[in-house]
Amino acid sequence: MAKVIVITSGKGGVGKTTTSASFSSGLALRGNKTVVIDFDVGLRNLDLIMGCERRVVYDIINVINGEVSLKQALIKDKNCDNLFILPASQTRDKDALNLEGVARILEELKQSFDFIVCDSPAGIESGAFMAMYFADEALVVTNPEVSSVRDSDRILGILAAKSRRAVEGLEPVREHLLVTRYDPKRVNAGEMLSVTDIQEILRIPLLGVIPESESVLKASNSGTPAIHLDKSDVADAYRDVVGRFMGEDLPMRFVAEKAGFLKRLLGGR
Amino acid sequence: MSMIAGLIDYLRGNEKKTAVVAKERLQIILAHERAGRGTATPDYLPALQEELMAVIAKYIHVDRDSFKVQLEKHDQYDVLELNITLPDKVNSRR
Helix, strand or coil: EEEEEEEECCCCCCHHHHHHHHHHHHHCCCCCCEEEEEEECCCCCCCHHHHCCCHHCCCCCHHHHHCCHHHCEEEEEECCEEEEEEEEEEEEEEEHCCCHHHHHHHHHHHHHCCCCEEECCCCCCCCHHHHCCCCCCEEEEEEECCCHHHHHHHHHHHHHCCCHHHHCCCCCCEEEEEEEEEEEHHHHCCCCCHHHHHHHHHHEEEEEEEECCCHHHHHHHHHCCCHHHHCCCHHHHHHHHHHHHHHCCCCCCCCCCCCHHHHHHHCCC | CCCCHHHHHHCCCCCCCCHHHHHHHHHHHHHHCCCCCCCCCCHHHHHHHHHHHHHHHHHHHCCCCCEEEEEEECCEEEEEEEEEECCCCCCCCC
C-alpha cells in the first residue's frame, strides 16, 4: 500500500525542500518507487534543488486541470532510477489547487508508487493544507529556534484536527520530528535548544538530527540533493533518517560535539 | 540544572543561558496556545449543566446560582468540575 508523507514545518526556511529532496532520494536509493510533489504553487523550488529546473514542461496544476496526463508531467530524477518529480506551477496562484484534484492525483500515483512525498509550502494556508491533508505520515522539520518550534507545534495541532485522517476518524497521522541546522557546540554552550528540549516540548518521536553544515548550500548550488554528497555529515544524517523511517534501529548521530584535533590526539572523545 | 550548578551560577552572578530561557518561554506560550486550540469550551457543557440540574432538582432543592459546571484544562488532563452549594438545611423530598 502506497504511503503519503508530508514534509512540513509551518515556518519557512527551515529545510523542508532540502529534506524533501534528500528524503525522497534516500527512499528511491533503497529501491522504493518514489514520487516527490512540490505543493508550493507560485514559488516552486524543488525543481532547482533536485537540479531538474530546465526539464520542467508541465506541472501539478496542468494535471489537476486535465490539460496533460500525470505521466506527461512527471520528471524522472537524474540521480535515482526510482524517483520522479511533480513540479508546482510557477505562474498560477495557490487557489489553483483543490482537494478533489489533489485527491485524484494521489489516487493515481498510489497505483504505481510506494512512497508519495509532499513538499509543503511554508505557512498554514491552502497550499500547506493540501499538502498535509492526505498524509499518512508527517515529517515535521524544526530548527532549534523558538519561532520554528512554536510553528511546528501549530502544525501538529492542525494535523491532529484537520487532516483527512482526523476528519474521517481514522488512525492519526504518524508524526516524526526532524531537527535540522543543529549545532551541538552551541547546544553545549547553552546557546541553542537541545534535541531533548525540542522533543520534550513537541512530544513526538525523533526521526533524526541534521547538523548545521556548509554542504547544504553547496548541494543546492549544484542542484544535487544533499544525500548524494561525498563525505558529508548531512548526507550521512539523511541516510540515517531514511533508514530509521524504514524501521531500522540506528543510533542518533551528530547530537554530540565533534572532538577537536587536540582532544582526539589525547584520546579524549 | 542541578541545584548546586544553579547555586554556583547564582554566586557567580551568571545569567541564565539563553537556551534555558528559550525553553521556558516556549513551554509557557505553547501551554496557552494548546489550551485555546480546538474546543476550548466543549459545546455540550450547557446541555450537560441543564440535565444535571434536572436530576439533582428531583432530590434536592437548589438554586440555579448555586450550581456550577466548569471545565479546566491542564497539561495532560482536563478536569470537569461540578460545584453545587447545598442550602443550609437539605430538603430531601423522600
